Amino acid sequence: MQSKFLGWALLAPTLLILALFGVVPFIYVLFVSFHQWNPFGANPDMLFNWAGNYRKLVFDAQFLASLGVTAAFVFFAVLSELVLGYALAQALMRDFPGKAFFRTIHTLPLIMAPIIVGSVWKLMTTPSIGIIPNILSNWLGYDLNIGQSAWQAFATTVIMDIWHWTPLVTLTLIAALVSLPADPFEQAQIDGANRRQIFWHITLPMIRPAILATVFIRMMDAMRTVDEVLMLTGGGPGSATRYVGVHIFKEVFPRTNYGYGSAVSVIVLYLTIVVCWLMYVGLIAPRNKGKG
Amino acid sequence: MARVKIDNVFKRYGALQVMHGVNVDIEDGEFVVLVGPSGCGKSTLLRMLAGLEQISDGTISIGERVVNDVPPKERDISMVFQSYALYPHKTVAENIGFPLKMAKRPKSEIQEKVNHAASILDLAHLLDRYPKQLSGGQRQRVAMGRAIVRNPQVFLFDEPLSNLDAKLRVSMRVEIKELHQRLGTTIVYVTHDQIEAMTMADKIVVMRDGRVEQIGAPLDLFDRPESVFVGGFIGSPSMNFLHGTVSSQEGRQVFRTDGGLALPMPQAGLADGHQVTYGIRPEHIAIGDEGVPVNIVVTEPTGSETQIFARVDNDLINAVVRDRIYARPGEQVGFVIDPANVHLFDRQTERRL
Numbered sequence: 001m002q003s004k005f006l007g008w009a010l011l012a013p014t015l016l017i018l019a020l021f022g023v024v025p026f027i028y029v030l031f032v033s034f035h036q037w038n039p040f041g042a043n044p045d046m047l048f049n050w051a052g053n054y055r056k057l058v059f060d061a062q063f064l065a066s067l068g069v070t071a072a073f074v075f076f077a078v079l080s081e082l083v084l085g086y087a088l089a090q091a092l093m094r095d096f097p098g099k100a101f102f103r104t105i106h107t108l109p110l111i112m113a114p115i116i117v118g119s120v121w122k123l124m125t126t127p128s129i130g131i132i133p134n135i136l137s138n139w140l141g142y143d144l145n146i147g148q149s150a151w152q153a154f155a156t157t158v159i160m161d162i163w164h165w166t167p168l169v170t171l172t173l174i175a176a177l178v179s180l181p182a183d184p185f186e187q188a189q190i191d192g193a194n195r196r197q198i199f200w201h202i203t204l205p206m207i208r209p210a211i212l213a214t215v216f217i218r219m220m221d222a223m224r225t226v227d228e229v230l231m232l233t234g235g236g237p238g239s240a241t242r243y244v245g246v247h248i249f250k251e252v253f254p255r256t257n258y259g260y261g262s263a264v265s266v267i268v269l270y271l272t273i274v275v276c277w278l279m280y281v282g283l284i285a286p287r288n289k290g291k292g
Numbered sequence: 293m294a295r296v297k298i299d300n301v302f303k304r305y306g307a308l309q310v311m312h313g314v315n316v317d318i319e320d321g322e323f324v325v326l327v328g329p330s331g332c333g334k335s336t337l338l339r340m341l342a343g344l345e346q347i348s349d350g351t352i353s354i355g356e357r358v359v360n361d362v363p364p365k366e367r368d369i370s371m372v373f374q375s376y377a378l379y380p381h382k383t384v385a386e387n388i389g390f391p392l393k394m395a396k397r398p399k400s401e402i403q404e405k406v407n408h409a410a411s412i413l414d415l416a417h418l419l420d421r422y423p424k425q426l427s428g429g430q431r432q433r434v435a436m437g438r439a440i441v442r443n444p445q446v447f448l449f450d451e452p453l454s455n456l457d458a459k460l461r462v463s464m465r466v467e468i469k470e471l472h473q474r475l476g477t478t479i480v481y482v483t484h485d486q487i488e489a490m491t492m493a494d495k496i497v498v499m500r501d502g503r504v505e506q507i508g509a510p511l512d513l514f515d516r517p518e519s520v521f522v523g524g525f526i527g528s529p530s531m532n533f534l535h536g537t538v539s540s541q542e543g544r545q546v547f548r549t550d551g552g553l554a555l556p557m558p559q560a561g562l563a564d565g566h567q568v569t570y571g572i573r574p575e576h577i578a579i580g581d582e583g584v585p586v587n588i589v590v591t592e593p594t595g596s597e598t599q600i601f602a603r604v605d606n607d608l609i610n611a612v613v614r615d616r617i618y619a620r621p622g623e624q625v626g627f628v629i630d631p632a633n634v635h636l637f638d639r640q641t642e643r644r645l
């Protein structure tokens with residue numbers, strides 16, 4: 001009995017903090033999502049409206065469109081980060097002059113706050129004053145105007161995300177690569193595998209857990225990107241970069257539509273869980289069978 | 293199948309030199325066993341043959357081709373690592389079939405060969421397991437299986453049976469010899485086990501501190517060790533050594549230990565007073581009244597034979613006899629030594645005289 005009590009006592013602070021900052025706000029959001037609530041509107045009271053917000057959401061073309069662009073954004077960003085991050089990790093496994101310097105420099109984006117990243121990129125991409133449009137038009141004769149071209153805006157947000165988060169992927173993959181045993185790779189050479197075969201049959205399966213963990217983290221993060229994109233494009237032009245996070249922000253703050261915004265948040269959380277669960281079932285669970 | 297020629301090979305790790313001019317010639321189809329104390333460079337030599345380790349100096353050729361700069365996958369060799377080096381994410385069947393898969397062989401052929409190897413190695417019931425679900429000996433057998441599904445030019449085995457129990461070791465030994473006879477493939481085999489070395493090898497290479505100490509057929513090494521080191525290393529239990537000088541007694545030369553005891557020795561024409569190391573194998577000492585009197589320290593009957601330890605000067609001398617000897621510690625017995633079985637080495641150079 002005593003030890004049981006002690007266990008709970010020791011866990012209490014953690015549980016308390018979790019409850020305070022995790023569970024309570026979540027339940028509150030869930031609660032709000034079943035109400036119509038615009039505290040600065042004509043009727044500032046909270047009105048219970050059943051699942052009205054959710055019903056509205058299903059027919060909200062803007063929301064559905066934002067889901068679409070978010071999926072595209074997450075797909076392109078995370079895939080590129082993975083490929084680029086792996087290439088960088090492999091490069092950093094080798095010895096070359098200035099390696100320590102490069103390794104330090106390349107992680108710098110990680111310590112920048114997203115809001116700063118967004119503003120810096122905004123500065124760099126603003127037509128006529130930004131360095132990127134200038135270089136592109138002077139050297140390549142290419143016009144970059146993310147305030148006008150929908151796909152340019154989309155691509156720029158993807159590139160910004162890649163710039164910001166690839167180092168995270170690189171770091172986790174380096175950690176995974178460094179901890180690999182040398183034996184299987186030597187054995188594979190002896191067994192006649194060429195570099196490509198070694199990559200597909202040995203390296204990839206052996207760092208699979210690290211890759212999956214990184215992809216999960218990056219996907220969840222990318223799905224709720226707000227501040228960078230808000231800063232860079234404000235969700236535009238039109239709704240080209242109105243990712244769900246941005247969509248929620250715009251519903252809740254400028255329009256003070258708390259009830260509806262909460263419903264969107266809950267749905268996005270639900271979708272995130274579903275996507276992760278599908279990935280788990282599809283990619284991790286079958287491989288773990290029999291591995292004990 | 294191929295000749296292997298190791299020609300004046302050096303290996304340095306930075307400033308540390310671990311291989312000092314090794315020369316070994318291996319005939320096509322020969323079964324060569326590398327022996328030597330731990331850290332003498334057996335694995336390093338094997339890894340250089342495999343191409344996993346750069347050669348600092350000298351040449352290695354397989355077949356007629358110098359392979360110094362040929363990558364492992366193009367050397368057409370199979371290897372069993374001392375550490376097994378199984379692929380942790382692959383099942384036993386996938387591990388064994390991996391070399392064939394890399395060679396893009398048809399699935400049916402892979403399956404057939406894997407099953408065949410598994411039945412030889414008694415792994416058939418483990419094919420779906422992962423390496424971490426296996427015991428050390430089972431892992432070793434998987435590594436063995438992966439090596440033998442192919443038909444390479446050379447097999448390299450680094451202590452492939454070290455983790456097996458005695459019974460399995462005997463049967464695997466037979467399997468490997470049988471494999472060798474069937475395929476006729478050149479084999480380079482590292483072992484610590486005397487019996488493996490003596491029974492399997494066409495030729496034994498004794499190494500010491502990155503140098504070749506002696507190369508020869510097993511029985512030649514046993515009968516004519518070129519140095520004190522080889523004499524002590526080959527044979528189990530190992531050779532007894534005594535230090536002393538040559539002196540004449542009643543017209544014959546005898547070996548006189550530093551403590552003054554006289555032992556018979558072959559008439560080799562050495563000068564009186566020559567400082568020698570005297571080597572005699574335990575099984576070449578018989579017990580008899582006419583022998584040199586020694587005091588027994590301990591006797592160890594093992595059932596089929598008796599080991600006797602006796603004190604000569606300050607050394608313990610070991611004799612192995614077939615009879616049961618019921619002598620008590622402190623009792624005196626006579627050691628009978630046939631001079632023909634005595635090995636004499638120069639005390640300074642430790643080379644055979």
Ligand SMILES: Nc1ncnc2c1ncn2[C@@H]1O[C@H](COP(=O)(O)OP(=O)(O)OP(=O)(O)O)[C@@H](O)[C@H]1O
Nearest residue numbers: 305308310328329330331332333334335336337374
């Ligand atoms: N990467 C390395 N760097 C420096 N020294 C090394 C390296 N690899 C091996 N050595 C040294 O080379 C020598 C030979 O090592 P090796 O592994 O070949 O010994 P071995 O004969 O196989 O021993 P064992 O019977 O214990 O397996 C040892 O002294 C070892 O310390």
Ligand SMILES: [Mg+2]
Nearest residue numbers: 334335336374
């Ligand atoms: Mg070794």
